[in-house]
Amino acid sequence: MAGLVGVVAGALWAMLPAYVPNNAAVLAGGGAPIDGGRTWGGRRVLGDGKTWRGTAVGTVAGVALAFALNAATPVVADTLGLAAGVLPTFPPLAALGLALGAMLGDIGASFLKRRTGRERGASFPGLDQLDFVVGALAVSLALAPDWTLATFTPERLLVVLVATPVLHVVTNVIAYLIGAKNEPW
Numbered sequence: 001m002a003g004l005v006g007v008v009a010g011a012l013w014a015m016l017p018a019y020v021p022n023n024a025a026v027l028a029g030g031g032a033p034i035d036g037g038r039t040w041g042g043r044r045v046l047g048d049g050k051t052w053r054g055t056a057v058g059t060v061a062g063v064a065l066a067f068a069l070n071a072a073t074p075v076v077a078d079t080l081g082l083a084a085g086v087l088p089t090f091p092p093l094a095a096l097g098l099a100l101g102a103m104l105g106d107i108g109a110s111f112l113k114r115r116t117g118r119e120r121g122a123s124f125p126g127l128d129q130l131d132f133v134v135g136a137l138a139v140s141l142a143l144a145p146d147w148t149l150a151t152f153t154p155e156r157l158l159v160v161l162v163a164t165p166v167l168h169v170v171t172n173v174i175a176y177l178i179g180a181k182n183e184p185w
């Protein structure tokens with residue numbers, strides 16, 4: 001049981017710098033779209049929902065959170081009764097990879113949504129819930145391969161793949177209820 005708690009805590013802790021960029025982008029988004037209004041095949045390349053400001057603020061928020069988590073690790077581990085090493089710490093390149101990768105995964109999903117005829121804000125079940133996970137892990141793997149392979153063990157990856165869609169649904173409903181998003185997904 002203690003082992004399961006450690007795996008779940010370690011997996012969610014490792015993903016926090018990839019989770020928070022999306023929340024920050026929603027709160028800070030707006031302004032110039034990344035695609036500059038350009039179209040491809042009669043549809044926007046990305047759409048107005050992917051902006052420079054949202055992407056930049058989201059990335060900075062994720063990196064800043066990773067550094068804050070590094071400082072907080074001993075206190076949180078002690079409070080939760082977790083052994084040293086259960087909660088990972090983030091080297092700078094891993095922090096950047098998770099945060100920037102989460103944003104790029106979300107942007108890649110918008111590109112795919114436009115290519116498949118979905119307007120801005122339309123849902124794409126499955127892709128919406130995991131786009132930023134795939135992006136975060138891919139860019140983290142590219143920038144900090146040893147850390148990524150050591151941190152995202154098969155057990156933690158399983159927790160991430162199961163827990164993230166649940167967290168995504170819950171946070172998006174919260175965002176809709178507080179008026180931060182126009183759609184609850």
Ligand SMILES: CC(C)=CCC/C(C)=C/CC/C(C)=C/CC/C(C)=C/COC[C@@H](COP(=O)(O)O)OC/C=C(\C)CC/C=C(\C)CC/C=C(\C)CCC=C(C)C
Nearest residue numbers: 009012013019020022023026167168170171172175180185
């Ligand atoms: C415990 C459960 C089941 C749920 C708790 C989730 C919760 C209360 C989160 C609050 C997050 C928050 C700051 C919401 C504010 C509203 C807002 C602006 C939401 C915008 O969300 C956008 C959405 C992305 O949308 P998109 O894909 O359409 O672009 O965000 C996706 C975010 C996530 C999938 C992750 C969100 C979860 C967290 C930030 C926190 C999760 C924390 C833990 C599970 C605790 C970890 C702690 C330890 C010790 C391991």
Ligand SMILES: Nc1ccn([C@@H]2O[C@H](COP(=O)(O)OP(=O)(O)OP(=O)(O)O)[C@@H](O)[C@H]2O)c(=O)n1
Nearest residue numbers: 025026029030049050051054055110120121122
């Ligand atoms: N890189 C990003 C990601 C998000 N946002 C902001 O966060 C909101 C919600 O994000 P998301 O749900 O990912 O975008 P959608 O508007 O649903 O657009 P899409 O259909 O392309 O996903 C966006 O409308 C936008 O205001 C942003 O500015 N820049």
Ligand SMILES: [Mg+2]
Nearest residue numbers: 121122128185
């Ligand atoms: Mg969306």
